[in-house]
Amino acid sequence: MNSSSVQRALSIKELLCELFSYSSASENATNGRVCKAWFDEALNYTWSAIEIRCLVSLLAPLKVSNGNFGLATGHASTHMHGGPRIELLPNLTSLTFTTYVPYKTVTLFGHSAVQSLAHPDTVLFVPENLEIENDPQSKLGYLSTRMPDLRALSIQYKYDEPRTVASLVQFLGPTLRDLPFLESLKIPDFWMTGTLIHHLALHPRLRCIKAFSTGRPFDLAIALPPSAVHFPSLDCLALTMSFNNATWLAQLHNTKGLTSLSLRSLRSTSLQDDWPPLLGIITSQFRSLEELSLASNHGWRTPPSAADLRAVCSLPRLRTFHLLSPYDLETDIDEASLVSIFRASPQLDHMHPPSGSLVSTN
Incomplete structure (x- = not known):
């Protein structure tokens, strides 16, 4: 243009x-x-x-x-x-709005040509303004009836009143299943309930799921439904989880095509080294990763070892690796081990370590 x-x-x-x-x-x-x-x-x-x-x-x-x-x-x-x-x-294919009455807005402006719907900055909302108390099933159904070709849906909502979350998420899963072309979904982390995940896991076209962090503790301890294939089209996944949820990642099937993985708010829940189980699953199951981001809001008891880092950096297609912590991390990785890590990562062109040096100078 x-x-x-x-x-x-x-x-x-x-x-x-x-x-x-x-x-x-x-x-x-x-x-x-x-x-x-x-x-x-x-x-x-x-x-x-x-x-x-x-x-x-x-x-x-x-x-x-x-x-x-x-x-x-x-x-x-x-x-x-x-x-x-x-x-x-x-x-008109893209709608972005900030409003206290999203339901009325969607029914007014949504139509079959809309492929992207974004609802940002809803931190000030109160439950009743979501307009779902009366007949939430049919109201959420407007997404599929008014915008059947929706490809991308983004809802940033930070109010986690239990009654509202339960009534909304109960019908959100079936609604998203009724959007056959949906490829990208961004929602709050506390909406990732078992019911919703069961619906998302079987969605045929869903390529990108981002559960943005709302700053509160959250455990993704949810069993996936029995199936030979989970998330058949997934290539981008961003979640809030603790190290305890490493076994949840191991449940994923057909994830060889996953190219981007972001795990936020990783926190230690035991006195043991949390890195080997998590990184072992990542390096064995997600061999096509091109971007990997591991972040903590409160820091970790121990940083990853040289062997852990070497295994991650040796992923054949990895190009970007972020290891994010609000505190300095200093390890006893010697110079020879550091060289071997870099030699194991021929495709890596961007590495973001935490504040401070990864290598001890003592």
């Missing part, structure tokens, strides 16, 4: 804002005429992605405030009139 087409799209958007603002003064003022003026530009590829707040600004008399907007009951008539205007955006 060249700069002139971008500039043209922006000026058209500004013009439409003025038109809708003018028409709001008189509801008879030709919704049809405005739609006719919009139609040709709506078909243009320059409208293939737009933030939801930009669309809302076209639906006068609603106003945008601090990046959020509200859809109150009194606005229903405005939205009904606005619906046909949204239908004039057949190329």
